[in-house]
Amino acid sequence: MKEKKNYGMILLLMLAVSGQVQADEIKNYSFVSVADTAEVLTMADVMPEIVGGLKEVYKNIKYPRAASMNNVEGRVFVRFIVDENGNVKKPEVLKDIGAGCGEAAIEGIKKVKFTPATNGGQPVSVYYTLPITFKIQE
Numbered sequence: 461m462k463e464k465k466n467y468g469m470i471l472l473l474m475l476a477v478s479g480q481v482q483a484d485e486i487k488n489y490s491f492v493s494v495a496d497t498a499e500v501l502t503m504a505d506v507m508p509e510i511v512g513g514l515k516e517v518y519k520n521i522k523y524p525r526a527a528s529m530n531n532v533e534g535r536v537f538v539r540f541i542v543d544e545n546g547n548v549k550k551p552e553v554l555k556d557i558g559a560g561c562g563e564a565a566i567e568g569i570k571k572v573k574f575t576p577a578t579n580g581g582q583p584v585s586v587y588y589t590l591p592i593t594f595k596i597q598e
Contacts, residue, residue: 500541500585504577508542508588511573517592521568524560528596532559536592538569544583546574557594565592 510516526532534557541549551569556562569590576583 500587501577501579502587504579504584504586505581506578508546508574508577508586511546511575516572517568517590520571521564521592523594523596524564527557527559527561527564527594530559531596532557532561533595534561534593536561536565536594537589538562538565538592539587539589540569541585542574542577542588543585544576546576548572548574549585554589561592561594564594568592 524532535555536553536557537555538551539554540551543549548570551566553562553566569592574588577586578584
């Protein structure tokens, strides 16, 4: 089993030993493992694509009742990771219009599959941002 090292904690401990950081300050720091962040790219040679196209996302989104009743329309921007298998991971709303639209967008995104991104011919994980438009149909 491959061991993950927390280089941030090692660095902070080295600073504490050298007197540059007080030992009681260590508890106030949070760390992200190098292994957790180094694997996700922002761009790849071939970016992921939604299997079935954008219509697949919209098929999985239920217009929130509160948004419909209050005539809430607009765009929600969702950012997530498409992993090397084409699965959606860690979706988050970057811009919301309220009335449950952000949550509905995330639920729709979680249900679709992507073709994975490739870099150098190998599947990779990448960040992906998708605008979802909410428009009340008359």
